[in-house]
Structures are given as C-alpha cells and as structure tokens.
Amino acid sequence: MLGFQLAITFHLAGIIFWLGGLGARLILLNSANAGANEGGRSQLYQLQQKIHLMMEAPAFVVALMAGLFLVHATKVTFNQPWFRAKIALVLGLIAVSLIASRQFKAFNASGRVGQAMGLFAGLVVFTLLTLVAVLTKF
Numbered sequence: 262m263l264g265f266q267l268a269i270t271f272h273l274a275g276i277i278f279w280l281g282g283l284g285a286r287l288i289l290l291n292s293a294n295a296g297a298n299e300g301g302r303s304q305l306y307q308l309q310q311k312i313h314l315m316m317e318a319p320a321f322v323v324a325l326m327a328g329l330f331l332v333h334a335t336k337v338t339f340n341q342p343w344f345r346a347k348i349a350l351v352l353g354l355i356a357v358s359l360i361a362s363r364q365f366k367a368f369n370a371s372g373r374v375g376q377a378m379g380l381f382a383g384l385v386v387f388t389l390l391t392l393v394a395v396l397t398k399f
C-alpha cells in the first residue's frame with residue numbers, strides 16, 4: 262500500500278513538473294520575436310533547452326516510471342477504454358513537446374516563429390481530458 266501511495270505521489274509530482282516545464286517552454290516560444298537577431302534567438306533557445314533538460318525531461322521519466330509501476334500494481338490493461346484513451350492523450354502530449362522542440366530549432370536557425378498558442382491549447386485540452394479519463398475511468 263505504501264508502495265502504491267509513493268508511486269502515485271511520484272507520478273503526480275512528475276506530471277506537474279513535466280507539463281509545467283512544457284507550458285513554460287510554450288510561453289517562451291510564444292514570446293519569440295521574428296525580428297530577433299542571432300544572439301537573441303540563441304539566448305532564447307538555450308533558455309528553453311535548460312527548462313527541457315533540467316525540468317521537463319527528468320520529470321517525464323519519473324512520471325513514466327511511476328506510471329509503469331502503477332500499470333503493474335493496478336493490473337490495468339488496454340481492454341479498459343479509459344486507459345486506451347489516457348495513453349492516446351499522453352502520446353498527444355509527447356507530440357506537443359516534440360513539435361515545440363522542432364519549432365524552437367527552426368526559430369534558432371532561421372527566425373521563423375511557430376504556432377505556440379495552438380500547442381498551448383493542445384497542452385491544456387489533452388491534460389484536462391487525461392484527468393477526466395483517469396478520474397472517471399469511464
């Protein structure tokens with residue numbers, strides 16, 4: 262029981278810092294200025310990379326490890342529709358993160374600014390739907 266409670270604690274803490282870091286990077290992406298010079302672009306790129314490497318990625322690993330432990334502990338399977346939905350939404354969140362990283366690379370290389378607010382809306386909607394799936398277990 263203590264193992265389960267600890268796993269939930271690590272799972273939720275991991276999710277908070279993973280998605281919090283992603284949200285922070287998307288706000289930075291939204292403030293990227295198309296007219297910025299190379300030095301300014303590189304500064305923004307390095308800042309988002311620090312958030313990605315120091316906060317988002319380690320927190321994702323913690324959330325995933327604890328989530329896999331919970332899969333084992335609760336014996337949840339893909340036969341349960343809420344779990345299928347949850348994993349599809351988690352893949353959506355991972356896609357948002359990968360697209361954000363690509364857009365930062367493009368901004369750093371050429372100054373092209375992407376669709377940060379669309380990605381931010383995706384982050385909010387996917388997070389809400391994931392919580393609905395896991396808390397209602399429909």
Ligand code: HEM
Nearest residue numbers: 272276324325328329331332335337351388391392395396
């Ligand atoms: C990274 C992949 C993930 C995996 C493999 C995973 C797996 C799991 C499992 C198996 C449980 C236990 C369910 C049960 O009590 O029957 C759980 C609990 C939970 N997960 Fe995830 N999860 C993942 C990502 C997420 C994300 C992205 C969110 C939120 C946006 C989330 C929110 C929650 C919450 C709130 C609980 C606690 C539910 C409760 O105690 O009733 N999980 N997760």
